[in-house]
Amino acid sequence: MKSKTLKLDLKPGSKQHRHMHVPSGDCCRNHMVVVPGTGDENFKFPPVQELVIRALNRLSKPVEVEETDDDANPTQGSDGTDNGASSVKKLTVVTTDGTRRRSLPQTRKITVKYEHIHHTFVPGLPTDGIVPAPLLPRPNDSGKANGATLFTAAQALREIMDEGRFDAIIADRFDPLAGAVNWARLHMEERFQGAIESLNGQLRQLRVLYKDALPRVLTVLAAQNPDVPEQMLLQVAVQVLDEELAQILTVLRIWTDAFAQHRDQMYEQLGAVRQLVEESYALFRGEALDGESHGKKADVHTTVFQVGNVFVARFGHLGPATLPAKGPIGAHAIEVPMDERNIITLMLPLYAHEFRHDVFHDVVGLEDDVREAVAKAIVEAYEKGELKFSQEYIKLGRQKVKTIDLLVKFIADTTPEIDADISGGVLLTGVAFLYLVILSFSAFNARGRTVESTPRLLRTGSYFELVPDEKTGAVALEFFPHPPDYIRAHIVAAALDEIGFKSEANECRTLADIACGDPLPETVKWFDATGKSKLVIEIPVADIKAVAPVVAKALIRTPLKSLGNVATGDILNWDKKRQAKVDKLAELLMQGRSDIPESLGDVYATYVAAAAALAYWGAVGAGQRAKLQAVPMIEKNALAMLATIRERRKQAPTVADAGDEHASCVHGADDSDAGEVNPHFKPDAAQPETTPADEEGEQPQG
Secondary structure, three states, X not given: OOOOOEEOOOOOOOOOOOOOOOOOOOOOOOOOEEEOOOXXXXXXXXXXXXXXXXXXXXXXXXXXXXXXXXXXXXXXXXXXXXXXXXXXXXXEEEOOOOOEEEEEEEOOOOOOOOOOHHHOOOOOOOOOOOOOOOOOOOOOOHHHHHHHHHHHHHHHHHHHHHHOOOHXXXXXXXXXXXXXXXXXXXXXXXXXXXXXHHHHHHHHHHHHHHHHHHHHHHHHHHHHOOOOOHHHHHHHHHHHHHHHOHHHHHHHHHHHHHHHHHHHOOOHHHHHHHHHHHHHHHHHOOOOOOOOOOOOXXXXXXXXXXXXXXXXXXXXXXXOOOOOOOOOOOEEEEEEEHHHHHHHHHHHHHHHHHHHHHHHHHEOOHHHHHHHHHHHHHHHHHHOOOOOOOOOEEEEOOEEEEHHHHHHHHHHHHXXXXXXXXXXXXXXXXXXXXXXHHXXXXXXXXXXXXXXXXXXXXXXXXXXXXXXXXXXXXXXXEEOOOOOHHHHHHHHHHHHHHOOOHHHHHHHHHHHHHHHOOOOOOEEEEEEOOOOOOOEEEEEHHHHHHHHHHHHHHHHHOEEHHHOOEXXXXXXXXXXHHHHHHHHHHHHHHOOOOOOOHHHOOOXXXXXXXXXXXXXXXXXXXXXXXXXXXXXXXXXXHHHHHHHHHHXXXXXXXXXXXXXOOOOOOOOOXXXXXXXXXXXXXXXXXXXXXXXXXXXXXXOOO
């Protein structure tokens, strides 16, 4: 560090953050993962010969044999009696990672070496390396013709049995997967059928590959180890083949599990997640959901998510991850954490955040455009004197850097998360997102203790990495992608200000301060993720708060080339009339109702998601028992509302009566502003409730 200079590159490196040596609580929730369905009709599974060799190469060491105590483990004769002739041995398979995977009883000492596989396995032979067993000859004695029939017929049965001896093993691995796909083919909507057929084809190929490879692996092992019982070697063959195909099977099982969970009708909540993500994507693309065109339409080029794609969902355990394998064509699988099963509708606004991540990284050029727009806006505001900082320089070890430069770098590194909060959470679910940000982070950070006993429910620190540049000797600074919770809440508040919700923005700041605890931090601190550097980066909280409105406005209002020169806020916009619909739904949920009045007009899954969060906040604030009353009541009725929306989607759009101002999502400039935005929020008397943006009328939303 003494001889190296820190660089503040605006484009983060490609290195993945591993969160090494980082205390628990540095990351966000175990959020949903979308595994893209970008497979190929002719999926490139490895050739059977390559698979056999790779599987056998997993046995990097000779098989170890361990002697056990004779008295404790006497050997047995063929009749099951103890013959006491020799010690029982145990066959221990040692794989490439050095782990002992299985111990099997064995009666003879053996040594198995796999370095010379090619001595017994010869690719290219007519039998692909498998030496067929010779047929038994017919008897020559003409007086024993029935004996010839016996031998021939019995041999045929023996061969058929031999060919089917692996069927149980293969069935265990593939039948449950195939069963789920078969059900999906027969019962799921037509729009899923292309993806289902793609998945079915991949499973068929994989099953044939496994069936071809297993006897070949066993043949090699048996040829090299003639004294070892076949059943023992079969277990070894199955193990190494399972390990070699584990990644492919794991990925395909994501989709088959999703079909199976849908088939078994155990998890209605998964339908809610899928519905929220599907509608969010449709709104982003400007698709009409109720027969009306909504908002400006972005002209985008995507690499993964295409119009007409479908989503499936399963409860699983993968957590945030990128899987280097591809699923069925055109079906994207959502991995949902099981711990949110009973509160899924309350958490749906956070899934709008997650949805935005996928769009952000998939639309060609969007990520670079957004970072450039935000950085440019900050620099321009600073140069015009509109943005002032408490100090002009910040110390980084022995260096001093300009505050403006460090703040631009911090925002650039955390832009994906900030963008997901604003362009996903706020612009798709409105006011509700502020409550979910505060509530969810408070719950996550109190894990292992009570909320009341947790000193700070919002984090005020994070981590950085120092990435060396071998060519220049300099070190590039990279902030971890998630801004500290306390700062995120204030950025969300700035976004609410930008779209005209001043009172709710102030409520967000107040709740953030309460959750952060006393004393409020004067600086936000970042520590080295590896623990090797003593450098601590401190940026004044006041300076980050000052830059938040600039960032929010840039994300919402800047036309972007990657969107066809349209701003995100023109495609996805949230205004007071949209919020009024949500408030009405929240009021119904608090009353224990699940009906959706026709007078509300267009209602989306995003509206119900927002209403569920607001209803929970309002019900608890009204004195309902949170866990035993509010949660189950709202969860049940919000799911019912989502089901109603799905049913309405199947029907022709309702044409509004001329006098019904709420029947359509499109309102004119003369429409009323529907009164107070949030009936559960008590605004500050001194805070003006009307802004110029309030009087412009509702803009069409996509």
